[in-house]
Amino acid sequence: MKKIYLLVVLFTSLISSNISAQGMTEAGSLGAGAQFNSLFYGISAKYNFTEIHSGEIVVGGGNYGFGGDFSSFTLTGRYLYNFDIGNENLRLYGFGQVGFWTIKYDGFSFFGVATPDVKETSIAYGFGGGAEYAFSGLEQLGFNVEIGYGGGSFGTGLGYSGIIFGAGFHYYFNL
Template sequence: MKTNFLFILVFSFAFLSTTHAQRMAEPGVLGAGIASSYPAYGLSAKYNFTETHAAQLILGGASYGYDSTSFSFGVSGRYLYNFDILGDSFFFKPYGYAQLSYFTVKYDYYGYSDSFNTIGFGLGGGVECEIPDFVEGLTFSGELGYVGGDFGNGIDSFAGLSYGASVHYYFDF
């Protein structure tokens, strides 16, 4: 019974993967969308230099756990390496990334206001996928990684597990 189920599952994925053209790793395409990868979130742009090498910019806010009176800004630049493990016809592509970020937070807490800035770093990986026969060029991704940074005030530093998701639409640039 297990063998039959495994065979059907593998056959279904193989069929879906061969009936769909992949745009997410084509050279010279730009992906625009939204991304959230702790602590950064916001608008995202991805550009594929080659099938293997890409860059991503995330511009928006950052979440640090401050209250609603705080303001945050974050910009993250990433180098992405797309792995070609399953071939170009498969509907998902694993990737690894290295990230450098700038984060700032300003808050006003009962009349006391302050601001902190940091340069952050990150390493991780994820999977980007297209849903066959849905919307050509629309991709979804999920990722896990490690991030770190220190605001220099002796209190607010962060390091640890990073998790995220994004949605991008790819078009010719």
């Protein structure tokens, strides 16, 4: 819950500051928002180095399918190659990503047999493509969808790989 409050305060302070809004496809713009996909989710920052090359960092948690007393942390870096299609409101892109992910879940007792607490780390990877769209009159607010392939291994036989689906939103500022 604290993370949600922090995100709301950060987003509100950025909007109310003297930093001006900028279109999502312009070089030098910083996008703040959130990114969600089938393996991880979190708050996100995108920076357009040029109109073609962008970088993104996503900090958050993971979707690994564990129940009970479980926690996770993900830090994922992404490179985005933006295709020039001549449309200010639509951006098609390819991406590659690498991340450091952790999971922790507490052991439990089943018929008097205790299982140990587990903490695992993984280097994750992924690649794919997507599209980001901004409505006319709101060029500074982009919504994206994507599909790709990703995976990794926690080293104890717990591995994951497969098709990933994602979505997100970013509000772009001129720095």
